[in-house]
């Protein structure tokens with residue numbers, strides 16, 4: 001079973017001429033459930049929290065442990081365990097064509113002679129095979145988001161972390177990704193503004209102003225978040 005532990009984690013950044021700006025404060029979590037969603041308003045700290053899981057951000061104080069490996073000291077090992085899907089697919093798609101991007105992702109895992117065949121199987125699984133030879137710049141936003149997920153899942157990470165994986169998707173593709181995430185054998189941790197996607201999780205964290213303000217079942221978490229958002233309107 002995979003586990004992600006946040007142990008008294010604070011993250012802050014320096015601001016010239018001022019006090020450090022806190023991004024996350026006092027995060028204590030033990031995440032062992034298979035499906036975890038993080039919801040909260042823009043700028044609340046969701047992406048920062050996810051980035052801590054693969055060591056893209058390291059704590060200013062405290063520690064994050066992935067399967068007992070500290071992300072600060074063991075970043076390389078942690079990143080081999082954690083597949084990370086960014087909100088902006090273009091930040092992780094680098095090759096000229098769709099097929100080449102999946103092949104690149106397979107480089108360290110699949111022998112060269114097998115790479116094309118395996119890459120085509122991955123594209124088939126995501127219904128992207130007809131676009132194999134297309135430039136990543138000529139894909140729609142949703143197709144790019146699917147491809148970004150496909151390239152990360154191609155190497156079968158132990159934990160999948162996805163930052164708003166359905167943001168750009170139409171209803172059909174959103175449902176497809178929702179079903180795909182629900183059916184994955186690995187632990188999946190997503191941040192999302194898609195409250196239906198959050199409703200499928202085993203556990204939902206609500207983040208507000210850099211703190212986890214609710215942690216529990218999806219229905220209660222979504223109601224909590226709705227109340228928080230309504231209360232914030234006059235601000």
Ligand SMILES: Nc1ncnc2c1ncn2[C@@H]1O[C@H](COP(=O)(O)OP(=O)(O)OP(=O)(O)O)[C@@H](O)[C@H]1O
Pocket residue numbers: 013023040041042043044045046047048049
């Ligand atoms: N490296 C950084 N330096 C300064 N401020 C930062 C840095 N990274 C994030 N922030 C700030 O921290 C806050 C939280 O950012 P984060 O990206 O985690 O929010 P979020 O909850 O993912 O928001 P969204 O829903 O808009 O994606 C924001 O105010 C952001 O501007």
Ligand SMILES: [Mg+2]
Pocket residue numbers: 046047048163191
């Ligand atoms: Mg974000």
